[in-house]
Amino acid sequence: MRATRPCRWTALAASVAAACAPFGSLAAPAVPASPGLSSPSTLDLVDAEDDRLPVPAGAEELYLEVSLNQSVTGQLARFLMLDGRLHASAATLRGLGLQWPGSDDAGSRLVALDTIPGLQARYDAGRQHLALTVPLEALSAEREHFGPSAAPPPRVDPASRAPGLLLNYDLYAQGDGDHRSVSGWHELRLFGFGPGLWSNSVVSRATRSPGKDDNDTVRLDTAWRLDLQDSMVSVIAGDTYTGALQWTRPTRIGGVRIARDFALQPYRVTTPLASFAGEAALPSTVDLFIDGIRQSSQQVRPGQFQIDSLPRVSGAGQAQMVITDINGQSRVVDFSLYSSAELLQAGLSDWSLEAGLVRRDYGLRSFAYADEPMASATLRHGVNDLLTVEAHAEGTAELAMAGAGAQVMLGRRGGVLDLSLAGSRHEGRAGRQYGGGWQWASPRFNLALSSLRRDAAFADVASLEDSPLARRSDRAFAGVSLGRVQLGASYLRQDRAQQPRARYANLSLSWQLPRAGYLSFNLNRDLEREDSVHAYLYWSMPLDRRTSVSASARHASGTDGLTVEANRSVDYDRGGWGWRAQASAGDAASAQAEINRLGAHGEWAAGVHHTGGEGGRNTGYASASGSVLLMQGHLFGMRRVDDAFALVSTDGIADVPILLENRLVGRTDAHGLLLVSRLNAWQNNRLSIDPLQAPADVSLDRTELLAVPESRSGMLARFPMRPVLSLQVGLTGADGRPLAAGSPVWLHDADPASAPPLTVVGYDGLLYLEDPPADARLRIGQNGGFCEAALPSVSAERGLVELQGVVCR
Structure with missing residues (x-):
């Protein structure tokens, strides 16, 4: 353990000599400064307790700056020159990071440096410097650790919070000669009024046909949500859903949910880091490559080191460390690695707690809930980088279900093994569920197997609401990547009580053709029916950045068809027009034409569909989606907002170009306002102004800001400016x-x-x-x-x- 003096010592030898102690003048060859690492401006004194040790008669006391294996240590140490030999206390040498046979039992007694195996000492009296060179096994310093810096999560600027009321809408209408229908989805959000976000969504339907009209409106979800970014916890009161694992089912409820939400700190890495350990005898540069791509470059001191890298690959990969010392000699160390997004970092937990009433007939009835309350709890915890354990429990007054599972990484190349076991008790009957799975992936091959079995008595909360569980679910998948060609095969089996067994096999092929063309083929077979072979062939080719043509052929149970299509997509940043034309021939001949328009206030589309054959029919349809926002005393029409958005203000200056991540997204209106949708919640969204395109007669306080909105909410992004x-x-x-x-x-x-x-x-x-x-x-x-x-x-x-x-x- 290193002790330090209250005083700090300058690196200059003359200042050291004047400030601390008289130095000897024993001549020795000069030691060149280490080219590997620069000398620090101040030095720490190693083992100040040496001052209390007596100086033997005839000994000369020296305080020397020490370098170790050509690496500057930034330390002064006390030595004694006795009979022409350098001595130091064992405590001082251990403080410098040295070890030798018997060093742990040497206490603080004096040790002659030339008695330590493999140690070479070069003393420069003029510079009051001692250069020590030792073999790698004589270094006892702790392992030097390098890893990605944990930057603090982006913070929401309190000045950017602004109250607002947002109405999202999605409308669709269609009709032919006899039938008409109109449907709509609406979501109302209230944000900025106190903590949290209020939201309510409904769906409405109206149909008209000869002799019958039908109209209804159904409430979908009503909830209040509060996000606590620092603790990564979300609280939801209202309509929500329970947590789930691979071997459990989520359930819609009306009640309260408290859960860990990693999306509140999206830059945080939750999966285990890839760790690589090595050692260097001299100051060195370590370059880390994963699958041939350099991930980092570090300067390391002599001794052991560890480099942690972000998981750049999913599945199996290969890593190399290139260690180059200050003499230019390089060596390569190879590692095999395996990364999986399903595992949690050691010590990290993901959890949720819920309580409420199970939702019934969602989308059909507005206020249908179960009579008995339920509760649920889910936990995932990273024990270490190779093991993540899971647990889940749920129950009502009539049922109790609990289980545990684990995800285990099988070494550096063996893939990930999933295991789970659960039990339930309902109406005096005990049920059991057990499952297992294994998956392995590499840049060329992908394999996955899983099976989940239940006995007839096993039940969960959702099964009490007429949602029965499958008795058996088996899945298998194998895929291979051959450059531009991808091949895959899968198998699925599911057994349900009082229903026929279902088994399916699937083969798929996709091929990235030259000149950006794409071809895919899919063959599906129902193994329980001899005449149920489905085949689908698809081809597409882009003509430019937004225009493409495609064709597809299909065969299913004695029916055949051919479809050709041409379409032009809309530039989402700038908006504009798009269109699509499609024609099908075969057993179900049809034709369809559609145009659509995306603007600053929303999107609409209109088209006509013709069905051929006997009794052919023409059907027209139209759709519209967007949002209406009340914010900052203004009413805006805008595109539909799924997550977060910003109201950009330029203090009343009109026609200012606004860029999102260096892409032009619009210009401010006559009030100096522009709505920018499609922001990422809790992340840095770079909004900027091109000063060369801004009006010449305005003064800009800043041209760039990082907008950090809360989830599903709006924020005010202000660029202070004034006319000049x-x-x-x-x-x-x-x-x-x-x-x-x-x-x-x-x-x-x-x-x-x-x-x-x-x-x-x-x-x-x-x-x-x-x-x-x-x-x-x-x-x-x-x-x-x-x-x-x-x-x-x-x-x-x-x-x-x-x-x-x-x-x-």
């Missing part, structure tokens, strides 16, 4: 000649003896002023004295105004 009135004044003296360049200028009420000049006169008597006071008078230094000039009144409030012939008298 600029005057270019042509000044002449009483003789009509332009004033001399460099003449200082003050406002009339300023004291030239104490106040600095406001500006100076330019060439040809030109003076440039921004936002001068109305009817301002100027005092201008001339030939050791002053003259005064009165600026004429200007009616303009902004822009550049030229004034000529202003006389200074």
Whole structure:
């Protein structure tokens, strides 16, 4: 353990000698400064307790700066020169990071340096420097650790919070000669009024057919949500859902949910980091490569080190550490690694707690809930980088269910093993569920197997509401990647009580064709029916960035069809027009044409669909989606908002171009406002202004900001700016000649003896002023004295105004 003196020691040898102790003058060859790591500006004294040890008779006491294996340690240490040999206490040597046979039992006794196996010492008396060189096994310092820096999560600026009311809508209507239908989905959000967010969503339907009309409106979800970013916890009161694992089911409830939410800190890495350990005898540079791509470069000191890297790969990969010492010699260390997003970092937990009433007939009835309350709890915890354990429990007054599971990484190449076991008790019957799975992935191959089995008595809360569980679910998948070609095969089996067994097999092929074309083939077979073979062939080719053509052929149980299509998508950032045309031939001949438009206030589409054959029918349809926002005293129409958005304000300045992540997303309106949707909640969203494209007669306080909105809410992103009135004044003296360049200028009420000049006169008597006071008078230094000039009144409030012939008298 290293002890330090209260005083700090300068790295200069002369200052050390003057401040701390007399030094010997034993001649020795100079030691060159280490090229690996720079010397620190201050030095720590190792093992100050040595001052209490007696100095043997005839010994010379030295305080020397120490380098170890050509690496500057930044430490001073106390040595004794006795009979021409350097000595130090065992405590001092251990403080320098050395170990040797018997060092742990040596206490603080003096040790001659030349008695330590493999140690070489070079003493430079002029620089008061001691260079030690030891073998790698003699270094006892703790392992040097390098890893990605844990940057603090982006913070929501309190000044950006603003109350608002948002209505999302999605409308659809269609009709033919006899039938009409209109449906709509609406979501109302209230944010910024106190903590949390209120939301309510409904769906409405209206149909009309000969002799029958049907209209209804159903409430979907009503909830209040509070996000606590620092603790990564979300609280939801109202309609929500329970937590679930791979071997459990989520259930819609009306009640309260408290859960860990990693989305509140999206930059935090939750999966285990890839760790690589090594050692270096000299100061070295370590370059880390994963699958041939360099991930980091670190400067390491002699000794052991560990580098943690973000999990750049999913599945199996290969890593190399290239260790290059200060002499230019390199060596490569290879590692196999495996990464899985399903595992949690050691010590990290994911959990949720819920209580309430199970939701019934969701989407069909507005207020249908179970009679008995339920409760649920889910937990995942990273025990270490190879093991994540899970647990889940739920129950009502009639049922109790609980289980546990684990996800285990099988070494560095073996994939991930999933295991689970659960039991339930309902109406006096005990049920059991058990499952297992294994998955392995690499850049070329993917394999996955899973099975979940239940006996007839096993039940969960959802099964009490007419949602029965499958008795058996088996899945298998194998895939291979051959460059541009992807091959896959899968198998699925599901057994349900009182229902026929279902088994399916699937083969798929996808091929990235030259010139960005794409081809895929899919073959599906119901193994329980001999005549149920489905085949689908699809081809597409882009013609430009937004236009493409495609064709598909299908075969299913004796029916065949061919479809061709051409479409042009809409540029989402800038909006515009899009269209789609499709024609199908075969057993179900049809044709369809559609146009759509995306603007700043929403999106709409309209089209017609023709069904051929006997009794052919034409059906027209139209849709519209968008939002209506009330915020900052203004009513806006905007695109539909699924997550977060910002209201950009330029303080009333119109026609200012706004960029999101360097992409132009619009210009401010006559009120200096622009709505920017599609922001990422709890993340840094870079909003900026191109000053070269901004109006020339405005002053910008800043041209860029990082907008951090809360989830599903709006924020105010303000760019402070103001209009500027600029005057270019042509000044002449009483003789009509332009004033001399460099003449200082003050406002009339300023004291030239104490106040600095406001500006100076330019060439040809030109003076440039921004936002001068109305009817301002100027005092201008001339030939050791002053003259005064009165600026004429200007009616303009902004822009550049030229004034000529202003006389200074």
